[in-house]
Amino acid sequence: xxxVMMVAPPDAEPQTTxxxxxxxRGLLIVMTGASGVGKGTLRERWLAGQDVFYSTSWTTRExxxxxRDGVDYVFVTPEAFLDKAxxxxxxxxxxxxxxxxxxxxxxxxxxLARGQDVVLEIEVxxxxxxKHRMGEEAVLVFIMPPSLTELRRRLTGRATxxxxxxxxxxxxxxxxxxxxxxxxxxxxxxxxxxxxRELQAVQxxxxxxxxxxxxWTPEDREAVRLAGTVRSSALTSDDLARVVES
Numbered sequence: 001x002x003x004v005m006m007v008a009p010p011d012a013e014p015q016t017t018x019x020x021x022x023x024x025r026g027l028l029i030v031m032t033g034a035s036g037v038g039k040g041t042l043r044e045r046w047l048a049g050q051d052v053f054y055s056t057s058w059t060t061r062e063x064x065x066x067x068r069d070g071v072d073y074v075f076v077t078p079e080a081f082l083d084k085a086x087x088x089x090x091x092x093x094x095x096x097x098x099x100x101x102x103x104x105x106x107x108x109x110x111x112l113a114r115g116q117d118v119v120l121e122i123e124v125x126x127x128x129x130x131k132h133r134m135g136e137e138a139v140l141v142f143i144m145p146p147s148l149t150e151l152r153r154r155l156t157g158r159a160t161x162x163x164x165x166x167x168x169x170x171x172x173x174x175x176x177x178x179x180x181x182x183x184x185x186x187x188x189x190x191x192x193x194x195x196x197r198e199l200q201a202v203q204x205x206x207x208x209x210x211x212x213x214x215x216w217t218p219e220d221r222e223a224v225r226l227a228g229t230v231r232s233s234a235l236t237s238d239d240l241a242r243v244v245e246s
Contacts, residue, residue, distance in 0.1 A: 033143030
């Protein structure tokens, strides 16, 4: 099991100045948000054509129509999942709506070490585990619906869950939205093209911060500016309340 890293305060600045001669370690970008918010579509558009490592989570839930084992998830039995968890084989794992989800450690650490960006698309509870374990190295991005009414519409239209399950997901989404400041960035998925551009800016801005500012390109500076507009610190409590109550 990997050792737990000390977590710096959320707004802490790095203690060392990066140099262009320092080998670049890959970014660890953690995307999370309520079920039905559109994470999968956003991820596909954002990462199209990129050489990133997309971690495939293990899950004990059954595959939905069209999902492929080993591509969308690795579908396993509860016994196999719990055995791997006991061996410390997950970076994070959580139980959600009766099913287990987990992220294997080994392929992620290997990708980061070779300089490849890693993207995790996981549940909020798991994202908090990654933040605790990896500290400021984990770039947490929360995908937020424009409103709970819209989220309900998307979940209902998906027609994959019972009304009771949908209500549980909405109740959990309310709590998660209220805690959005726990994430570094918050992207509202109300316009797909804009949301994709914001995710691209976040990725480029975080890469730029691995270099001295004097080496930033004009594109880097624009990415840093745009990424700054979706920092969670830019959201007020009233902003979050409007999403929850609408």
